Amino acid sequence: MSTPGTPTERTRLRRHRERGTHDRADLNEVLDAGLICHLGAVVDGTPLVLPTAYGRIGDTLYLHGSVAGRTLAAAADDTQVCVTVTHLDGVVLARSVFDHSMNYRSAMIFGRPRTVTDADEVKAGLRAIVEHSAPGQWDTARQPSRKDLAATTVIALALDEASVKIRAGGPAEPEEQDADRLVWTGVLPIRQVWGAPEPDPAMPRGIAVPGHFADISGRRVDDNTDTAPASA
DSSP: OOBBBBOTTTTTTOOOOGGGEHHHHHHHHHHHHHHHHEEEEEEEEEEEEOOOOOOOOTTTTEEEEETTOHHHHTTTTTTEEEEEEEEEEEEESSSSSSEEEEEEEEEEEEEEEEOOOOHHHHHHHHHHHHHHHHHTTTTOOOOOOOOHHHHHEEEEEEEEEEEEEEEEEOOOOOOOTTTOOOOOEEEEEEEBBOOOOOTTTSTTOOOOOOOGTTTTTBBBBBBSSOOSOOOO
């Protein structure tokens, strides 16, 4: 059952409020359909934005990176961050360029992340990230070694302060505006799909594509019907 979030001054929508929602189910849907998020933090007085993979377990978002990474290090230092995920679904064409728009699904999350130090939670967070990007790989590939873990920082961000904004449909413009202008109007859909798996040339011959990727070609990236992330 979804739990509506309580808007804060940072998540309260000022423009096009009809496109917004604070419902947890809507937030989870946007997060689970994406592969890349953008982590924003202020590092040495300068705002930096880091594109990175992520994973979700319940009401917690997990991110990881090198222990030497400046943005992640700043985020792990009990500072305020902003994480965004955006899906572009189409370009909307109207009679007037002023009314052109885009169809999208986006999420924005604010908060103070915590550095994950518990060994079991570190592995659970890394598993969520791997399974979110490539479902089935965690149990197929080699597990992280002690050296791998020592070189990796994992941070956790609660989904307590977040908002979602969604636009769908055709152009929204006054009917009387440019009504006599004969210009094509509508939507140019944009869909991200998986391609056919490309084998590593250095891989020994005879190793087949794993079953969990065998039929992935042509499938929409945000279609989690058969490739839902392990983080639920």
